[in-house]
Amino acid sequence: DAGVIQSPRHEVTEMGQEVTLRCKPISGHDYLFWYRQTMMRGLELLIYFNNNVPIDDSGMPEDRFSAKMPNASFSTLKIQPSEPRDSAVYFCASSHGQGWRNEQFFGPGTRLTVL
């Protein structure tokens, strides 16, 4: 079975530009998570969805960040406008849900560099 798929794998953009990151969760998983990882702050949860509905977006750093999940097989994380401090690796993960089913599986990540 295919794992979590993310695109692009690398993104280099200039400050002020819009960035869109994409994720396809594992088929059958009903939870999807977006994380950001930096050396300084480690792995941070940005937002997560259950059955395509956003459940907790308290980790979204500011209004420049938005996420959508229009269907069970696709989600986007958008940054507009981007800033150099947004440079990080962004991971998408998916899981079945609570308890033992909450094992989360990560995609390969998108390395974002904002110049």
Added chain:
Amino acid sequence: QKEVEQNSGPLSVPEGAIASLNCTYSDRGSQSFFWYRQYSGKSPELIMSIYSNGDKEDGRFTAQLNKASQYVSLLIRDSQPSDSATYLCAATGTASKLTFGTGTRLQVTL
């Protein structure tokens, strides 16, 4: 704030030895615990999950959970250079989100 704490390391062990990685958590409501391995430049990979007090073994890996002490550990027997990575501990409560520790960097020396 609910936290998961780990020593950042590096923890250096010789090849063939037992590596012991430790983690504490603050939320007594946490129910599920996970260990992820992350190689440099790669994504976290789930290697162990544990849900009840005691030990759980899988190959060279043993996860240990003590809910009374709010303590989780991971033992790696017969450590290999390929085990050199950062190990992330994570915990979840009644919600479905995980809280991750900052990770312990393990170095297995020849």
